[in-house]
Structure formats: C-alpha cells, structure tokens
Amino acid sequence: MTRRRILSIVFLSIVLIPITAILYHRFTAAISSLGKSSIVHMANPSSPPVIVVGAGLAGLSATYSALQAGAPAVRLLERAPKPGGNSIKASSGINGAPTRYQNAAKYGVDQSFWDDTVRSAGTRLRAESVTEAVRSHRQSLISTLTGHSAAAIDFLVDLGVDLSVVAQLGGHSKPRTHRGAGKTPPGAAIVTTLLNKLKEQHANRFELLTGAEVTKLLTEAERVTGVEYRTATTDTETNATTTTTHTLHGPVVFTTGGFGGDTHGLLAKYRPDLAGLPSTNDPRPGAHTLLSAVGARLVDMESVQVHPTGFVDPANPSARVKFLAAEMLRGEGAVLLYKGKRFVNELDTRERVSEAVMKLLSVEEGGLRQWDVQILLDPGATEAAAGHVGFYLWKGLLQKKKVKELDETTRQTLLEYAAAVRGEVKDPFGRVAFGHWRLGTEEGSGIDEDAEVCIGRVTPIVHFTMGGAVFNERAQVLASEIGEEAKPIQGLWAAGEITGGIHGDNRLGGSSLLECVVFGRIAGEQAAKAALEGKA
Template sequence: MTRRRILPIVFISVLIAISAVLYHKITLSIPFPIFSRVTMMTAPNPPPVIVVGAGLAGLSAAFAALQSGAASVRLLERNAKPGGNSIKASSGINGAPTRFQNAAKYGTDRSFWDDTVRSAGSALHTSTVAEPARKHRETLISALTNRSAAAIDFLVDDLGIDLSVVSQLGGHSLPRTHRGAGKTPPGAAIVTTLLAKIKELGGDRFQLMTDCEVTRLLVTDDHGPRVTGVEYRKLKALSSDSGTQQLHGPVVFTTGGFAGDAHGLLATYRPDLGGLPSTNDPRPGTHALLAEVGARLVDMDRVQIHPTGFVDPATTRARLKFLAAEMLRGEGAVLLHKGKRFVDELGTREKVSAAIMALPEAEAEESAGPAGEGDGKDKDGEEEAVRQWDVRLLLDPGACEAAQAHVGFYLWKGLLRKVKVRELDEVTKATLREYSSVVKGEKPDEFGRTAFGQWRLAAEDLDGEGDVEVCVGRVTPIVHFTMGGAVFNERAQILRSDLGEEEKPIEGLWGAGEITGGLHGDNRLGGSSLLECVVFGRIAGEQAARLRG
C-alpha cells in the first residue's frame, strides 16, 4: 500500500481515538443526579401491583406477584391488622389427592370435583340451568379442585406449614381437609407464615398499608373499562394525611364477603336472615366498588348458614360468635336436641343448618344474659332480638383427643365444658348407647351417617358410676359465608359479563376469595374457603404481575 493511501487511514483512526477519549471524559463528568433523571425519563419504574384486602386471598396474590417479578406490591387493608376472616379459619384446607391422605385405606381421592358439584346444588342442575352458565361454573370448580394438591404442596414445601392431619368434613365423601398437628389453628398458621414469607421475599418491594379504606377504583374508558389504580383514605390519619389519596397500578381485589353487613347487603338480598348471629365482624360489603366499574354480580342471595356457632353462656345475646369448627363433628362429635340426635352431622352445612332451624327456636328468656361484644343493633341503634336455637354439641374422649388443640381453646373460653357421663340425663345416655353401637358397625345409622371420626365411647362406658368425661357446648346456626360476588373466570379476571356469556374481562382488575361469585353455588364445602383463596389468589397475583404499562 502506498504512503499516500496510508496517511488518510492513520488520520481517521487518530480522530476516532481522540473522539472516544473526549466522549468518555464528558460522560464521566456528568453529575450522577442528572444521569439518574435521564435514565428515569427513558425507562420509568413500572407501577406496583395493588392488592386490596389482606386476608389469605390477598396475601396469596401478593406473594405470587412478587414471585412473578412484580417491581413492587402495595397491600391495602381496611383493618388495623392483616388476616381478615382467614386467620380465624379452624377446620382446615382441602386438597386432593395429596401425600397426606390415607390412600391405603380410602384409595386415591378422585371425588373432590364430584363432591363440589353436588354441594353446589341447584346452581348446577342441568334441568334448570342453561348450559353455558353451567359450563362456566364447572370450569371454576375444575380450576379449584385440579389445583388443590398443588396448593397443599405450595403451603407445605415452599412455606413450611404443617398440614399433615387430614379429617373428613360435612359433604365430603372421604377425608381431604388438612390441618397441622400443633396447637395453632390452620388459618392462623397459614396467614402468619405467609405474611412473614412475603416480607422476606419482597423486602422494600413490599409494603403493607393498614387502616386504609379503598373508596373507588380508578378507571380509563378509552377502549372499554380499564382499571388503573385505586383511591383510598387513611382511617386513622393525621391531619396532614386527611382526605383521599391515589395509587396507580393493576389491582387485585380480595376484600371478602358481606356476612357481617347485617343492615346493608345482607338485609338487601336475604332479609329473612335478620336477627341471626354471625361469625363475621360487622362491616359493610365492598361489592359496589366493583359494580361501579362494570363488574357483574351473581348468587348474591346465596348465603351460607353454618350450623354450629357457640352460644357463650356468659354472653348469650352476642351477635358475633365463635365458630364451633366443623372438624369437631368430623372427628366424631354429635348434635343433640333435648338429648336426641336428629341429623347426619356430616351432611352439607346447608342440610345440617336446615335440620336445626326446623326445630323450635329458643324462647326469648332463654337467650337473655349479660350483654357482650357484638350485641346486635338495628339500623336505628335499637337492640335487636337474636334468633338462636338450643342444640348441644357433644364430643366423646376420642373426638376430644383428636381435636385437642381446638378443644383446649374452647374449654379455656368457656364455650365447652367437661361433664362426667353419670351426670348426663337418661335420654342422652340412651342416645349415646345407640350411637356407639352404630359406630361399632352393629347397626346402620338412622340418619345415614357413615364416617365417625375418632369416636370410641362404648355403651359400657355409660353404665355404673360413669367417670368417663365428655365435652359439651351449646351451638346455634350462624351467618358465616356469602357465595355471591363478582363474576370471574378461571384466570381470576373480574368480568363485566354474566355467567355463560361471552367473557368481557375488565382490564387491569382481578379478584379472589369471598368477593367473587359463581364458584360454590348453593353451598360451600367446608375447607374450600382457604383453598379458593390460595388457588385464585396465586393466579390473580401472577396475572397482575405480568401486566405492563
């Protein structure tokens, strides 16, 4: 190559090198804050996933969103503490088939879907329900039951929660309701562990905001409704924080049902239940917030009455009552009216409640007693009469031992008491002799009960001095759960279309737990409430985390 050709090449190379050095110096000389602002303008931080409601559904959604790569999660809770009604759950969580079930005795559990469909009742009757609506419900049930084993694995393997004890609740064809072997009830064990794991996983990407009430959902309507965030107010705000504030991002709505909204939604949809006590704290339902952005509501008149809420002898008129966990009957307990059994205690909640409510109500003077927390007031502030029944829940030593953690708490609260069998009246003794012979297989049960838990009281234990102790408490039906709520699909999207119609999801909005409707139909199986929170909460969190922009 000639010298004439080489010189231009060398000259250009030198210019490139000098330019690179100068560019490098200029770049380094730019102050960091300016560089940061440039970066933020070109690549803005993605919005947080907003979860409304800190029960198990909300916590499951928050954890799943963080796992799925959400930049951050903001969990808004109206109450001063997280947990909602989930933290009170005492019977367990359903799952099938799982490694904790006794497959050697019962075979592989393939009947969860069938039991759930059967429990749903008229909502799935082919003769009265249009096929598209029925298919929609069946799809939701399939998502719940098919993902149930994975939900148990997630709680046990990923979170380290003990769910090794399995019992059979009402409406189930075999044992599939899981709880731990320790003293902590399953709801509290799951909620507290999951919250700790969320804080560990999320770090400063997670913020729990308690005493925050969402007042409306923020919406744009450019191409159909799209939820873009929430407006909320602080219930215990300083003067400088008064008024409403806004938070922008995709929203997962998990605020629960309306079983405690005695003078609002409950009075609107089920006025016939007026005066019944409840397991739910008195608070208004939040369904109107979803309806305002186009969500359709379904099954709002379908309200579950739990057959056994304890009547505390110290405060018999209290409307807010402790649940007598269904697992007590699952482990063998019986229900007695004037010393006699009157129902298969492991029928669905709907059937057992109906059997109790067919009995005469307790007289007004029987319900009198000192006032207590949760005494009912009507909308004008006047005291309401409390409707309740006089039914006894009785556990033998085997059932007491199997449910030891629960029984110990109920004894401490004065809701159960220990009684020697010699102190029982003769009608009750005769009933227990009969029942014991049924448990031993000597005769079929006249009410159709086929599973007896851990009952081991024998007829001979009731004879003579009768020093064997049983546990007895008074129970009554209570408003417990609302099956109605916002129409949603198996992807946990809230819909502005009715069941069976062409799906019209509301973009940016998901839901899980008791706020949703269409899954349970006429009746919810015990143990499926915690399950739906985990299954659909996780789905909602994953979906919300994937939304960008």
C-alpha cells in the same frame, strides 16, 4: 407516630385474636418480629406496583404470587387495623386432593373432590333450567379449584405450614380437609406463615398499609388503572382525626371478602330473612358496589351460607359475633343433640344440617334468633381435636362433664350412637364416618360412666356468602353475566369470598381457604404479568 411504628402495632394486634393462652405468647414473638420492617421503600418507585385490596388469605396469596412472578412491587391495602381478615379465624382446615397426607391405602386415591363440589353446588349448577353455558362456566371454576388443590397444599407445606392431619367434613365423601398437628388453628398458621415469608423474601418490594379503605377504582379507556383510598390519622394531643385521600396506580387484585357481616347493608338487601341471626364475621360493609361501579356483574348474591354450629357463650349468649364451633369437631366424631337426642347426620352439608336445626324451636335472646342445640365430644373426638378443644374450654364455650352427670336421654343416645360406630347397626341418620369416637366402642363394654365428655351449646350463624363478582378461571373480573361470552374488565382481578359462581347453593367446609390460595395465586401472577408488560 411513624408509619413503621404504626405497622408494628398492627402486626402485634394479630395476637389479640384469642387462640389459646399459650399461643398468645408464641404469636407475640412471631408477629413482633414481622412488624419491625412491615413498611419498606419500593425497589423501583417509578414502576407501577400491583395493588392488592384486602389482606386476608386471598390477598396474601395474591401478593406472594405476584412477587414470585416478578412484579416490581406490591402495595397491599387493608381497611382494618390489622391483616388477616376472617381467614385468620378459620378453624377446620383447607381441602386438597389427592395429597401426600391422605391415607390412600385406607380410602383409595381421592378422585371425588370435583364430584362432591358439584353435588354441593346444588340447583345453581344441576337444575334443568341451568343453561349449558352457565353450567360450563361454573364447572370450569370448580375444575380450577379442585384441580389446583393438591398444588395449593404443596405450596403451603413448602412454605412451612403443617397440614399433616386430614379429616372428613360434612358433604365430603373422603377425608381431605388438612390442618396442622399442633395447637395453632389452620387459618392463623397459614396467614402468619405468609406474612413471615413476605417479610423474609420480599421485604424490598412489599408494602402493607392498614387502615387504608379503598373508596373507588380508577379507570381509563375501559381499563382499571388503580385505586383511590383514604387513611385517617389522629393527633395524639388534640385527639382530632384527619382523613386524607390518596390515589395509587397499577393493576388491581380485589380480595376484600364477603358481606356476611354487612347486616344492615348487602345482607339485608339480598337476604332479609336472615335478619336476627348472629354471625362469625366482623361487622363491616361489603365492597361489592365498588366492583359494580366499573361494570362488574354479580351472581348468586342470595346464596348465603348459614353455618349450623356457632358457639353460644354462656357468659354472653346474646353476643352478635360468635366463635365458630369448627366443623372438624363433627368430623372427628362429635354429635349434635336436641333435648338429649340426635336429629341429623352431623356430616351432611352445612346447608342441610342448618335446615335441620332451624326446623327446631328457636328462642329470642337479646334481639337474636337462636337455637338450643348441644354439641358433644367423647374422649376420642376430644383428643383428635385437642388444639381446638383447649381453646374452647379456655373460653368457656365447652365444659367437661362425666357421662354419669348427663341426663338419662343423653346417655341412651350415646349407647345407640356407639352401636352404630361399632357397626352393629346402621346409623338411623345415614352417618357412615365417625372420626375418632371411641366411647362405648368395645363390644359388650357399655358406656364408661366415669368417662369425661365435652359439651357446649351451638346455634346456626351467618357464616359465608357464596355470591359475588362474576369471574373466570384466570381470576379476571367480568363485565358479563355468568355463562355469557366473557368480557374481562382489563386491569382487574379478584379472588376469595368477593367472587361468585364457584360454590352455588352451598360451599363445602374447607374450600374457603382453598379458593383464597388457588385463585389468589392465579390473580397475583396475572396482575404481575400486566405490570411487567406496562398494562397498568
């Protein structure tokens, strides 16, 4: 089988990530056309390429940026059988402020993104014990993230990504999380668009190789000069697998993601207390040790985000990898219930909502530690989140019920919540934004017993790792501790979840895609400059 045909199959496999039955057919056509020329010859084989390790959103952003900056070529290495990583699963959106899509007339010009991110970072940034040097380092990363966020939205929109819908997620003081108006989730929309643009605009300088696992960073005179990676081929007649080791020289951008799926490796090492929790991440080892081997320092490795709402599939409740119940569901008005009653401000930070859930009684199911919490959307929230809800209903993760079919405790809870939405009473949990909830919001109308709601079971899940390689606002990986005098490792950049120092104790929803775009673009541009200057 030829390499070109292998990549055709790889790109086609993206559609195997179920989005909706309808979207399956759309993605088949789009990804099929991508696969036809995904492996190409380099324009100038004698020039050192920029090497990007990891084909999630950070890697794709770095690749596109490097090519736009004039890199002679980019080789994108992905260890999985298909590109997209966990980025393609992202369902809530991407943050940006201030942008053309925010409602400034209603909410004012958004100037609080930096403050919200600092607040979310918690003690790792604001504790009295934090030195001024550490605080300054973290703040510079946050300033880069938030200060470049509007440009990141513009970049994606100009490529053709629809990000016209804006919602308010937990921990945010204003609506600033962007997604499209259609049925395609934002992660899939962004990843697919970038892959298309790489093919259309840079086919003669771009090469994607899947099934390529980087095993070592090559160094010379304290500079990273390339990578060692291995590929495996299987003989179709004998079914024998042959592993081949390759070397590739050039400046390196590392974008391999976090370690949330490395249950028995880095996660067990740094957070053994999270053993037994399901996860949203595919089970694969973290790549952090490859960076440590060339002197990179790691920071915040104990800071692991547990997302409060992962769907428990009624057909397979003990599945270890779960679909995320997107935070935008709560942003659009959904409530969380335990035995029919609300127990938390659904728009608090992920950390606090998760803590509130985990104080409740847990159950053991198939070796997993899970909770029996319900998420409920009224008709207004359901319509506002129609693209997501359609998929969740199709997968059986949400079910439709009429209000009159709910138990008396839940119906009473909905009456009380509607009063808070109408502004008649203050919400007892401090919620002040209610999205598009409209059930019972007409004064004196009560709750329509025949109204249809969507309800499903959710549980906390390991979702994101805030810790990773220490780096700076230029995306250079550092051989110094955070806050110390910066000692960049020459020839090495990083972006996305592999890095640490931005989010501190807690990451705001919508900022993972954002950091991939912001720092991926910076890393790609910087690596391209190094390649053009012959510093490889």
